[in-house]
Amino acid sequence: MFFCDLVGSTAMSTRLDPEDLREVIGAYHHCSRRDGGGVTDGFVARYMGDGAMVYFGYPNSHEDNAERAVRAALALSHNVRNLHTRGERLSTRIGIATGLVVVGELVSAGATREQTALGQTPNLAARLRSDRHAGLRSSSPTAHGGSSATDSDVLIWAR
Numbered sequence: 001m002f003f004c005d006l007v008g009s010t011a012m013s014t015r016l017d018p019e020d021l022r023e024v025i026g027a028y029h030h031c032s033r034r035d036g037g038g039v040t041d042g043f044v045a046r047y048m049g050d051g052a053m054v055y056f057g058y059p060n061s062h063e064d065n066a067e068r069a070v071r072a073a074l075a076l077s078h079n080v081r082n083l084h085t086r087g088e089r090l091s092t093r094i095g096i097a098t099g100l101v102v103v104g105e106l107v108s109a110g111a112t113r114e115q116t117a118l119g120q121t122p123n124l125a126a127r128l129r130s131d132r133h134a135g136l137r138s139s140s141p142t143a144h145g146g147s148s149a150t151d152s153d154v155l156i157w158a159r
Contacts, residue, residue: 001101001121002073003129004032004094005051006080012088020086025050027085028092035076040068045117051129055117058103066098095128097121 006012006028013021029047036042036054041062043055054072057065073094080092099121 001053001055001098001117001125002036002069002094002096003051003053003122003125004036004073004076004092005049005129007091007093009050016086016088024085024088024090027083028080028090031076031079031083035079036072038072040072040075042068042072053117053122053125055103058101058117066096069096069098093129095125097125097128099124 006025009021009025012024016024028050029052032047032052032054033044036052037044040056041060043058043060044052045055045058046053054069056062056069056072062068073096077092077094080090083090097120099119101117101119101121103117
């Protein structure tokens with residue numbers, strides 16, 4: 001699964017009219033639907049302001065769910081950098097985590113009805129997304145402890 005958000009949206013909200021900000025965030029959400037879902041078969045579970053939570057392996061599971069998440073995140077990162085809406089250069093921060101989760105309804109009434117993923121994995125993905133250091137870092141208990149930096153802003157934890 002991954003969490004993603006638009007970098008600098010708070011500062012952007014002070015520079016843009018609300019209608020213009022809505023256009024920028026709408027273009028970003030369009031990218032997250034297309035790249036997070038779309039051909040990778042990710043499921044955009046929730047939008048939270050300028051952020052999104054995307055599941056891989058729910059509702060359709062594939063042997064390569066983790067790889068699909070990484071491909072989707074890299075495509076989203078690239079495509080958002082190429083968006084130039086309202087003169088704003090955009091970038092996104094994405095945290096990816098793999099592991100077991102339980103997906104189910106926490107609230108089963110009214111407009112708040114949604115499928116929520118519970119477990120360590122969503123919390124870890126959210127923390128990775130919040131990391132202020134840009135760069136691709138792959139961390140795995142089976143790796144030899146090294147990390148590599150690129151100009152991407154995708155943070156990954158894999159088991």
